[in-house]
Amino acid sequence: MPQTFRRYGVWEVALSARDEPNNGVHERVQAGDIIAIRRQLGYVGRKERSSVVWILLTGLDDSDMYPLIHPVEEGNDVFFDKRRYCIPLTRLKQAFPSLDMARITDRQDAYQPFCLLDEDTGYMLTMHPPFHVQGLVYDKSMARWI
Amino acid sequence: MQSARQLPVTYIENSYGGATRDYTSLNVWESDTDTNLVTEGNGKVLSGYKDFPSYDDEIFLGAANTDASYFRAIQPAPGEGHTGVPGTGFKIAYTGASDKQINCFDHYFRAHDIEFTRTVNSASAPRIFFLGRTNAKVVGCLLYDGINTGAGSVHGIYQDDDKCITVDSLIKNMSGVGIVSNPAAGFTSYIYNCTLQGNGVRAVDHSSGTTVCKNVLANANVSEDFNAGTYTGSSNNASSDATAPGTSSRINQTFTFVDAPNNDFHLSTSDAGAKDFGVDLNADAFFAFNDDIDGDLFATWDIGFDEPGTPGGGGGHLLGRLAGNGGLAGNGGLVSYGGGLAG
Numbered sequence: 001m002p003q004t005f006r007r008y009g010v011w012e013v014a015l016s017a018r019d020e021p022n023n024g025v026h027e028r029v030q031a032g033d034i035i036a037i038r039r040q041l042g043y044v045g046r047k048e049r050s051s052v053v054w055i056l057l058t059g060l061d062d063s064d065m066y067p068l069i070h071p072v073e074e075g076n077d078v079f080f081d082k083r084r085y086c087i088p089l090t091r092l093k094q095a096f097p098s099l100d101m102a103r104i105t106d107r108q109d110a111y112q113p114f115c116l117l118d119e120d121t122g123y124m125l126t127m128h129p130p131f132h133v134q135g136l137v138y139d140k141s142m143a144r145w146i
Numbered sequence: 147m148q149s150a151r152q153l154p155v156t157y158i159e160n161s162y163g164g165a166t167r168d169y170t171s172l173n174v175w176e177s178d179t180d181t182n183l184v185t186e187g188n189g190k191v192l193s194g195y196k197d198f199p200s201y202d203d204e205i206f207l208g209a210a211n212t213d214a215s216y217f218r219a220i221q222p223a224p225g226e227g228h229t230g231v232p233g234t235g236f237k238i239a240y241t242g243a244s245d246k247q248i249n250c251f252d253h254y255f256r257a258h259d260i261e262f263t264r265t266v267n268s269a270s271a272p273r274i275f276f277l278g279r280t281n282a283k284v285v286g287c288l289l290y291d292g293i294n295t296g297a298g299s300v301h302g303i304y305q306d307d308d309k310c311i312t313v314d315s316l317i318k319n320m321s322g323v324g325i326v327s328n329p330a331a332g333f334t335s336y337i338y339n340c341t342l343q344g345n346g347v348r349a350v351d352h353s354s355g356t357t358v359c360k361n362v363l364a365n366a367n368v369s370e371d372f373n374a375g376t377y378t379g380s381s382n383n384a385s386s387d388a389t390a391p392g393t394s395s396r397i398n399q400t401f402t403f404v405d406a407p408n409n410d411f412h413l414s415t416s417d418a419g420a421k422d423f424g425v426d427l428n429a430d431a432f433f434a435f436n437d438d439i440d441g442d443l444f445a446t447w448d449i450g451f452d453e454p455g456t457p458g459g460g461g462g463h464l465l466g467r468l469a470g471n472g473g474l475a476g477n478g479g480l481v482s483y484g485g486g487l488a489g
Contacts, residue, residue: 014174024182024211036173038203038242043165048174066243069173069206082180082208122165 008059010130012038013068014052015087018105026082031105032092033083034068034137043123050110055087056130057137068133072141084141091136096128148428150285150313150435151258154189155215161223164197172205172220172238180208183216193223194260200239207252209279217254227259230439230452232290232318232409237261243268246276246304253279259286264300265293271322273301277310284312286439290409292320299346301326308333308355309432312340314439314451316411321346324367327375329355334379336432337362339424341411341450348373349385358432359383359392361424363450365401382425384449396423396449412439413454420449 014036020028029035035052044054057065072081093099096113103111110117114128137146160175161167169175169192179190190210194201210218221227228235238260240247247264248257255277262274274289284303292300299322303312306328317324317340324342327335327350334356341363342349349364350357352375359380364371371385380392388397399419404412413421424447428436436443442456 014171016177020177020180023180023209024185025209028180028208029177035177036171038171041170043170045162045165045167045169045171045174047160047168047178048170051178052174063243066204069244071206071208082177122170 008061009065010040010056010058011065012036012040013055013057014048015055016083017051017053017111018107029082030086032086032088034085034087035083037065037069043121044117045122049112049117049122050107053104053114054112054124055092055114056127057133058130059133068137081140084139085146086138086140087136088138091138095131095136148435149437149441150433151221151437151441152256153191153219153221154183154217156187157189157191157216157219159191159193161195162192162220163195163201167195167197172203176205176207176218179218180210182211183218184211184213187216189216190218192218192220194220194226194236194238195223196226196236200237200261200263202241203238204240204242204244204247204249206246206249207255209251209253212252212254214254214281217256218252219256219258220260221256221258222260227286228261228288230288230316230410230412232261232288232316235259235261235288237263239263239265240274241265245270245272247272248275249278250276250282251278252282254281254283255279256283256285257287261288261290263289263291263293265291265295266298266300267296268294269297271299271301273304273322273326275303277303277305278307280308280310282307282310283433285314286441287312287315288318289315289320289324290318292322294321298322302345304328305335305337307335309335311336311338311433313338313433313435314437315340316343316439316451317341317345317349318343318409318411319345323347323351324349324364326351326353327355327357328353331355334358336360338427338430338433338435339438339449339451341365341452342367342371343406343411344368352376360427360430361447361449362390363401363420364390382423382447382449384420384423394423394425396420401450411450412452413448413450415455417454421454422446422448424448 016029222236377391402414402417
């Protein structure tokens with residue numbers, strides 16, 4: 001019997017937790033922008049506990065996952081928006097209703113709603129199961145969900 | 147006297163490595179430091195630790211507001227750097243699918259003394275560095291084993307804008323080109339005191355604009371060492387074939403390294419192909435410096451990344467030793483020093 005399913009990897013993804021002010025050259029990341037993607041490491045650094053939100057994603061091949069950190073480009077060398085892909089926090093709250101919207105945007109709050117971090121070591125003790133990219137990740141350049 | 151390794155006049159330093167460091171992701175550091183560094187009056191420096199043998203990571207440097215005094219840089223922490231031999235220092239070994247591993251859209255960005263490898267399965271030609279803004283600098287880095295298991299290749303460094311430069315670096319065994327020089331017409335990119343060994347296509351590929359090569363050693367690159375192109379201002383290069391461009395360059399040379407079979411491409415003291423044949427760059431109009439891959443001072447200038455017969459790196463570069471960088475390991479601290487800028 002033919003196999004029709006595909007197996008995708010699980011990726012650790014860092015989302016911007018808030019809008020960052022313009023740096024004088026271009027628009028910086030906005031809340032929900034996808035900043036970093038990597039295969040699962042299982043730990044984060046000290047400054048990565050509050051500046052970004054860590055979440056697990058699945059549903060794309062390697063070659064399709066890495067472009068999620070690309071900028072919105074105009075021509076070959078020019079970009080005007082820091083990141084092309086995002087997970088809007090409002091959409092994330094629909095998928096995860098207990099998400100605390102006040103805490104996630106608080107710069108002083110090391111709020112990680114999708115993982116339990118060991119405060120001493122930075123290791124992820126537990127993680128929320130991976131979210132699927134479809135219907136969650138938004139392509140700002142094409143104005144559509146992937 | 148001026149080291150090729152120059153850091154911002156004042157800067158905020160953070161650490162990179164395992165979970166006890168500030169950052170485990172280059173892109174998260176990038177996002178946190180993508181600010182107006184000029185108005186802040188602080189550069190941003192990320193210092194890497196060998197908590198693990200290597201890190202599978204990439205970065206898109208998305209155009210912080212910088213100038214010659216305040217910019218972003220990545221380097222090993224004190225004692226974490228290589229000895230000039232692959233496999234001895236802080237290393238980023240990327241296996242992801244992005245075309246550009248270090249994708250630089252920062253003016254004045256610097257990478258110092260880091261090891262890079264790249265493994266990819268692609269039909270195109272990914273590159274380790276893409277220098278897409280002016281005055282980006284790669285200094286003292288070891289790039290090796292750019293392996294593409296697909297139909298494409300891997301390039302080492304792609305210098306795509308005006309005044310980008312690679313200095314004191316080894317680029318070895320890229321399946322594609324060691325350094326592609328591709329600034330627009332009327333612009334210039336620079337390659338000084340690099341050793342380019344055994345790359346799958348050629349050592350240096352001049353694509354457009356002007357490429358200035360000085361003291362560049364190219365040995366046993368498969369197709370050719372240098373292609374034909376506009377190398378105006380180049381001098382004192384050396385090649386194993388007949389392609390070294392510029393004045394006072396040496397062609398069809400045989401080079402003697404300390405231990406090539408074990409990846410030690412420091413020049414042997416018995417070398418007769420490159421030793422003592424370099425041009426003095428102490429007062430170079432574009433990029434003046436005086437130290438080699440290990441931070442040792444060039445005495446009589448040589449071609450390639452090494453002054454032979456000196457002790458070797460030992461994991462610390464000249465700037466680190468002079469500026470007392472051993473005391474800068476604290477994270478997030480403000481640091482200043484009085485060194486001048488190299489251009």
